[in-house]
Amino acid sequence: MPERRVVVASKVGLHARPAAMLARTAAEQSVKVTIRKEGGQPVEAASVLGLMTLGAMHGDEVVLTAEGEGAETALEAVAALIATDLDAS
Amino acid sequence: MSGTRLSGVGVSPGRASGPVVRVAEPLPEPPATPAPADQAAEAARIRPAAELVAERLRERAAAADGEARAVLETTAAMAADPALIAQSEQLVAARALPAARAVHEAAAGFATALEAAGGYLAERVRDVHDVRDRLVAELLGLTPPGVPELTGPSVLVARDLAPADTAGLDPAKVLALVTEEGGPTSHTAILARALGIPAVVACRGLLALDAVDGLVVDGEAGTVEVVAGPVAVLAATAGDEPTWSGEGRTSDGRRVKLLANVGSAEDAAAGAAAGAEGVGLFRTEFCYLSATAEPSVAAQRVAYAEVLAPFAGRPVVVRTLDAGADKPLAFLNTEVEPNPALGVRGLRLSRAAVGVLDRQLEAVAAAAEDSGADVSVMAPMVSTAEEAAWFADRARAAGVARVGVMIEVPAAALSAREVLAAVDFVSLGTNDLAQYVFAADRQVGGVAELNDPWQPALLRLVALVGAAATELGRPMGVCGEAAADPALACVLVGLGATSLSMNAAALPRVGARLAATSLDQCQDAARAATAAGDRGTARTAVRAVLG
Structure with a gap:
């Protein structure tokens, strides 16, 4: 299954506003994207609640997975967002 | 029902009236039965x-x-x-x-x-x-809890207001806040002062009134009057936002620094924009609250410098970490305590985790240099002169030139002379001092009247500290909510306060009031307030003195 590893750039981690922005982008993709911390349970990237329970902080590495047609594009879009400091904008 | 008058605790001055909008109560837990047919x-x-x-x-x-x-x-x-x-x-x-x-x-x-x-x-x-x-x-099919969308200027009535209730509130449409519960340091009180609208909290009997059309709210007297039928919309501010010179002074020229309380870079920017002469209380907890591990010295240094930046060349008092069992931090491993307000918190926790304090002091000293602000530090929850001296030694060793402590524990107030001898200044945290003097939890609405900063017993304790500070020639600041009440601010100056620190929004009112009051009047007001038998009499007597 296509996978992507990316480090969280947002200073506040993946909660509050950054989580909402990420969830929106994930929901726009043609395939379902999941996200997990190394060794943790995967959650749906389109779920802002799921993202918050993930507890991913600034500097944590997260693993993204997606499957099917358009998986690479979806991973690319979601990974790019995680690698941006979403709280700075 | 018309003419019914209720009284509570006035926490934000001004008089306003208008139609009532009731904030809906929390929902009951939905039942697990009956099972749906389909x-x-x-x-x-x-x-x-x-x-x-x-x-x-x-x-x-x-x-x-x-x-x-x-x-x-x-x-x-x-x-x-x-x-x-x-x-x-x-x-x-x-x-x-x-x-x-x-x-x-x-x-x-x-x-x-x-x-x-x-x-x-x-x-x-x-x-x-x-x-x-x-x-x-x-x-x-029920009304969602919280503040309904306001269609026009309204007086909001609630059991209590939480930050989430008021996040989307349109301040232009809120005339006044009245709550059945809550106290002088509740979110309602802080919000009302930030918006410059009157508020009355701990107004018992409020929710038992039904079908109230309108209310007249007096945030100074702490009273609420029921009006039947259409009620005139009267906004408290009505364009009379007072102006002040930006330099705190009594009418006869006694300098009283007017400072802002800040807890983030945004607050600091707002404080500077509002004309604060500096910062009397910089709460550093924000830097730690979202952290699962202790933030590095480098990270703290950057975060503090951002807050200090707008105040280059001006005084800023940084309060060291005020954590404890009620504000737990993951990396400090605090234990659950039966009485968190009386437990290992503030400086007590710093003494148990000295490394955390030393690293914070190092970061503060570095950030002070980066920003060019005139930085002092002070410790929270100090009870004895020995603790004050311990903190002063540590802070000075870390390179901070000016060191003070908070006076929020009655024991520290009673030892003001000895505490002051160990440090450069003190700052009164009237919110916690009231809680400890009256043995009344700040967060419990049922004891809100005891936490009213107009209580003469609290003011007498402030007088004790003020007398010691004046005698020793050391500055005494006040950084509790009391400083944001213009009349009480005059009383505090009369009791010996040399600086007042508050929510930035309160600065113009306090500055204007002080500029219209002489030091003599402040001292008369202080005598009247401390001699009063109860908080109501104290208010009335001070109003008579200040006119």
Whole structure:
């Protein structure tokens, strides 16, 4: 299954506003994207609640997975967002 | 009913009147029975309800801006959360639950997971509950809890107000706040002062009144009067926002520095914009609250320098970490205590975790140099002169030139002379000092009257500290909510305060009032307030002196 590893750039981690922005982008993709911390349970990237329970902080590495047609594009879009400091904008 | 008069604790001055809007009460827990006759149809109700709730929140977000907008957008995203909807639908199918109950339980799962994730997530749990309540209300056909959308200028009436209730509030439409519970340091009081509108809290009997058309609110006297029929809309500020020179002074020229209380870079920018002469209380907790590990010295240095930057060349008092069992930090391993307010908190915790304090002091000293602000540090929850001396040694060793302590424990006030001899200045935290003098929890509405900063017993204790400070020629600041009340600010100056630190929004009022009052009048007001038998008499007597 296509996978992507990316480090969280947002200073506040993946909660509050950054989580909402990420969830929106994930929901726009043609395939379902999941996200997990190394060794943790995967959650749906389109779920802002799921993202918050993930507890991913600034500097944590997260693993993204997606499957099917358009998986690479979806991973690319979601990974790019995680690698941006979403709280700075 | 007309003419009925209730009294509570006035926490933000001014007089306003207008139609009443009642903030809806929390919803009861939705029952798990009866099982729906058609589970598929019941489950199918959830998604449209969620989308409707999310759409309403998005509309409100579009009409708001800044922080309020971000909060509402996030809440909207939670309401339409695919995982929440999917789990709720599954619960209807798997356990034959009514839709509202299923949403309630699915949300509880997320809330539990957030609670388990760590200390700072408590606020997010509140957001989950807020979304849950909106969905449940929609499914049950009830009024969602919280502040309804205001169609015109209104007096808001509530049991108590939480930050989440007021995040999307349009300040231009709120004339006054009145709550049945809450105290002088509650969110309601702080919000009202920030908005410059009158507020009365701990107004017993308020919610028992039914079908009230309008209210007249007097935030100075702490009274609320019921008006039947159409009520005239009267806004307290009515364009009379006072102006002040930007330099705190009595009418006869006694300097009193007027400073801002800040807890973030945004607060600091707001404080500087409001004309604060400096910062009398910089709460450093923000730097730690979202951290699972202690932030590095380098990270703290950057965070502090951002707050200090707008005050280059001006005084800033940095309070060292005020954590403890009621404000737990994941990396400090604090134990659960039966009485957190009386436990290992503030400086007591710093003495148990000296490394954390030393690293913070190092970061503060470095940030002071980076920013060019004139930085002092002070310790919270100091009880004895020995503790004060211990802290002063540590801070000076870290390179901070000017060191003080908070006076918020009665023992420290009673030892003011000895405490002052060990440090360069003291700052009175009147909120906690009141809580400890009256043995009255700040967060309990039922004891709010005891926490009223107009209580003569509290003011007598302030007088004791003021006398010691004046005698030793050391500065005494006040950084509690009391300093934001213009009349009380004059009393505090009369009691010996040399600086007053408050929410930035309160500065113009306090500055203007002080500029119109002589030091003699302040001292007369102080004598009248401390001689009074009760808080009501103290207020009346001070009003008579100040005119």
